[in-house]
Every structure is written in C-alpha cells, then in structure tokens.
Amino acid sequence: MADIDFSQEISELRSTLSSIEDVSDVEGIRAEIAELSEQAGAPNLWDDPDAAQKVTSKLSHRQSDLERITRLESRIDDLEVMIDLAAEENEPSLLDDAKTELESIKKSLSELEVVTLLSGEYDPRDAVITIRAGAGGVDAADFAEMLMRMYLRWAEQRGWSTKVMDTSYAEEAGLKSATFEVNAPFAFGTLSVEAGTHRLVRISPFDNQGRRQTSFAAVEVVPLIESDDSVEIPESELKVDVFRSSGPGGQSVNTTDSAVRMTHIPTGIVVSMQNEKSQIQNRAAALRVMQSRLLLLRKQEEDAKKKEMAGDVKASWGDQMRSYVLNPYQMVKDLRTNHEEGNPSSVFDGAIDGFIDAGIRWRAEGRGNEED
Structure with missing residues (x-):
C-alpha cells in the first residue's frame, strides 16, 4: 500500500x-x-x-x-x-x-x-420511455423486449420506481412497442442520453439455419408532464380510438374496449395506452404522455431555431448510437462516446451506468462547445 x-x-x-x-x-x-x-x-x-x-x-x-x-x-x-x-x-x-x-x-x-451536469430545463423530471421495434422482423421485436427489461432492471437496482403504461406484443415473440414511466428525481436528465437507435447483432434464435441477424430498436425518452406546464391540446386536434386490450400472441386480457389510441392530427404523434383498468384512465394516461411528447417537441423546435439563428444546424445525435454485438464477438459499444463493455449479458441485466455516465459527460461537453 x-x-x-x-x-x-x-x-x-x-x-x-x-x-x-x-x-x-x-x-x-x-x-x-x-x-x-x-x-x-x-x-x-x-x-x-x-x-x-x-x-x-x-x-x-x-x-x-x-x-x-x-x-x-x-x-x-x-x-x-x-x-x-x-x-x-x-x-x-x-x-x-x-x-x-x-x-x-x-x-x-x-x-x-x-x-451536477444535469442542467437542462426538464432534467429534474420523471421520464417516459417508449421502445419500438425497428428493422429486423421478429429479432427486432425480441430486441425491443430485451431493452425494456434492461431499463427496468437498471431502475430496480437503483431503487427507482417504474410503471408500465402500454405494451403492444408482436405475433411471434417480443414487443412491437412499450411505454413506461421511471419515477425519480432527474430520471429524464439521466435517461435522455439513451434516446436513439440501438442495434443488435447476433445469431438469430428464430432462424432455423443459425444465421447472423442485425436488428434495430428505437428508444424515445421524454420528460413527464407536470400540471403547471400548460401544454394545452384542443380537442379538435386529437383523434381518439378505443379498442380491446390484448396480451401476448393476441390473447385477450380485457373483454371491454378499454384501450385507447390517441393521435395528434397536426404532428401525427400516436400514443397507445391499455394497461389501466378503464377507458377513462387509459385516456388520461395517453393524454399525459401526448402532452409530454409535445412539450419535448416544442423544446426541440426552440433549440433548432436558436441553432439556425447561430448558423449551426448540424445534428447532435446519429441515427445509430449503440451496438450490442453477441456474435462473432461479445461487445457493447456506444458510438458517440466510445464507451464499451465486454459483457453483453451484464449490460442486458441492467449494468448500463457506465454508458449513461459517459453519455451525460459527452453531452455536457457538446453543450459547452455550443456555448463557446
């Protein structure tokens, strides 16, 4: 010593x-x-x-x-x-x-x-995360479910509460999409660096020829709306459809039309909710998430205008921000920060603090450069 x-x-x-x-x-x-x-x-x-x-x-x-x-x-x-x-x-x-x-x-x-680097306007908020399967068929749907489990495990390990708000199951396996809340101080600021396109490379368990498959999933992170945010949405701008909730494989889990699909007509944003017990509760939950997404969209538009006025319109995020490779080698690598881990199983079990910390520091450096 x-x-x-x-x-x-x-x-x-x-x-x-x-x-x-x-x-x-x-x-x-x-x-x-x-x-x-x-x-x-x-x-x-x-x-x-x-x-x-x-x-x-x-x-x-x-x-x-x-x-x-x-x-x-x-x-x-x-x-x-x-x-x-x-x-x-x-x-x-x-x-x-x-x-x-x-x-x-x-x-x-x-x-x-x-x-201390979480200084954004909405960073102290709770987070609403939506994961959607992208290109890659059933492997992409399975990947979306793997990512959802990863984030829920990560939150559980930190003692942060979560609430699954909507799950849309794919026909064969996995999820078409899922939305859940993470309730903790600075949950949005912390998890916002996870937003983007995630890529999985592995030998597909769904391919009887054992071929390597590349699949994609999109992660969206928005701040949870608060009562004093004043994001008013005229009823004329909303289209609300009701349908019957369903579980894995199309199995009915609710015999009434309690699930809600809400569309914001001007922007095309769609929110589905089916995990609450009543149509009224699902509608209220859908409206809250819709307000959260419109709040973030408004913030992004304001930021874009500021960048345009400053003569800088380059994007901050790439289409593909992280790769999870299980074959021919084992590696998870963030393509923005170059942070990497050699144990994908541990990462999928929720060990993502290293990626999140590196992402927050990377973003803070970018903000600092923009202000110079």
Whole structure:
C-alpha cells in the first residue's frame, strides 16, 4: 500500500467535493429545504392534496440531495481517521480497508459529479420511455423486449420506481412497442442520453439455419408532464380510438374496449395506452404522455431555431448510437462516446451506468462547445 499517497488522495477528494458543492449550491439547497419545511408544517397543507403532495415530495428530494453531499463529507473525514489509525497501529488490514473505501468514495463522487451536469430545463423530471421495434422482423421485436427489461432492471437496482403504461406484443415473440414511466428525481436528465437507435447483432434464435441477424430498436425518452406546464391540446386536434386490450400472441386480457389510441392530427404523434383498468384512465394516461411528447417537441423546435439563428444546424445525435454485438464477438459499444463493455449479458441485466455516465459527460461537453 506504500504506492498510494493517501494524503494527496484525500486532498483531491476534498477538492472535488468542494467543486460539486459550489455547482450544487449547497446553501441554496438548505434555504430551499427550510422554506419547504415551513410550507409542509402549515396546518392547512392538506386542504389541497395535490399541492401538498408536490411540497412534501420536493422536500424529500431536496433533503436527499443534501444528505448525499453531507454523507460524502463524513465518509472522507472517517477515511482520514482510518488512515491515521492504521499508521499509528501499523495495521495492514486497516490500510486495505482504507484503500477499498477510497475507491468507493471516488465512485460516489464521480456519480454525484455527473448529476451536477444535469442542467437542462426538464432534467429534474420523471421520464417516459417508449421502445419500438425497428428493422429486423421478429429479432427486432425480441430486441425491443430485451431493452425494456434492461431499463427496468437498471431502475430496480437503483431503487427507482417504474410503471408500465402500454405494451403492444408482436405475433411471434417480443414487443412491437412499450411505454413506461421511471419515477425519480432527474430520471429524464439521466435517461435522455439513451434516446436513439440501438442495434443488435447476433445469431438469430428464430432462424432455423443459425444465421447472423442485425436488428434495430428505437428508444424515445421524454420528460413527464407536470400540471403547471400548460401544454394545452384542443380537442379538435386529437383523434381518439378505443379498442380491446390484448396480451401476448393476441390473447385477450380485457373483454371491454378499454384501450385507447390517441393521435395528434397536426404532428401525427400516436400514443397507445391499455394497461389501466378503464377507458377513462387509459385516456388520461395517453393524454399525459401526448402532452409530454409535445412539450419535448416544442423544446426541440426552440433549440433548432436558436441553432439556425447561430448558423449551426448540424445534428447532435446519429441515427445509430449503440451496438450490442453477441456474435462473432461479445461487445457493447456506444458510438458517440466510445464507451464499451465486454459483457453483453451484464449490460442486458441492467449494468448500463457506465454508458449513461459517459453519455451525460459527452453531452455536457457538446453543450459547452455550443456555448463557446
């Protein structure tokens, strides 16, 4: 352990944490917590349940943000004490523990540093993810289902709640499309870098000749609409169809016409919902997702106008952003950041933090270049 300069390492940890605290505006967070705590303590808080829920939820999130920073301060202090004690008692096992904790703190700081890069207008929102099978037939439908499982597993591992809102099953296997919510602070900002076209290369399990197949799936990520976003959609711009919900292979799972397909006529955006129990609930869920997509579309149009005015109309995202190769070799590679992993099975089990962190840093660098 003599090759590690713990004094230098701790100095760098404190410097990194100090930078994060400056960017995060810790004093501002404390002031916001004090204000929200005062609102939460008001005797008439629950006279308006929706407003009360918003206050208590925001208070909980801000307290969590502050705790994450203060906990790291304590861990660095404890690490310094552990190192001093190991030196005094000449105890190698304590130095081993110190090295393990040092690496753990570095990882936590890196994750926290990534969060500070989520500065977009809608980054703090919950996310709505839609996955659609692309070219590749039944393999593409199977790939879409693999991606959905990957994101749900990833969210589960982080303790983030999810809600599947719609699933449209393919005839033979997999999904034509699926839509689900991820409910957590900064879920949209975190997952928005996953939007784009994903490609899978493998020996097709559906090909009796065992040929290699390339298939595609599209991932769309939009921020969840909030009540004060004021995205009004005139009824005249909406076409609403109702139909019977169905499960895998066309099996009926609902004997009433409760599923809803909503089309925004001016843009052609289509949203389907069938996982709620009633037509009214499915319609409300479809409208919320439609509003979310129109909100993001409005933001994209505003950004495009700004770029055009600046004389820069180049696209930020390529059509194909990540490849999952299972044959002739094993590799998952992001084509924007060049981040890669050699264990596709682990990635499909939800181990995508490396890709997401690299994507957020890559995007932040791009935004910085645009502002220069």
